[in-house]
Amino acid sequence: MTQRLIFDKAFDIGARNKTGSLDIPRMREGGLDALFFSIWITGDVTGPAAVKRALDQIDAVREAVRTHPERLPARDHRGRHPRRRRPRRRSPR
Secondary structure, eight states, rough: OOHHHHTTTOOOTTSSSSSSSOOOOHHTTTOOOOOOOOOOTTTTTHHHHHHHHHHHHHHHHHHHHHHHHTSSOOOOOOOOOOOOOOOOOOOOO
């Protein structure tokens, strides 16, 4: 349910929501210390559509973290803050 809700522009994971069962207020009240969002695509979606859907899910999770950085501190697989990748500067030829 949360996976679908996080795509909804009106859904704010930082506020107690009437729909769904996961939001930051409930996580704090329940003593949840960590949250893992998986990127999951149904098996009937394949090819470019599956890639787009996965990238959209990643963007939605990143937006939730960007919107609530103090309440959803992001970590990479090593436990470090992920760094934004900067575009490489091309050397003039």
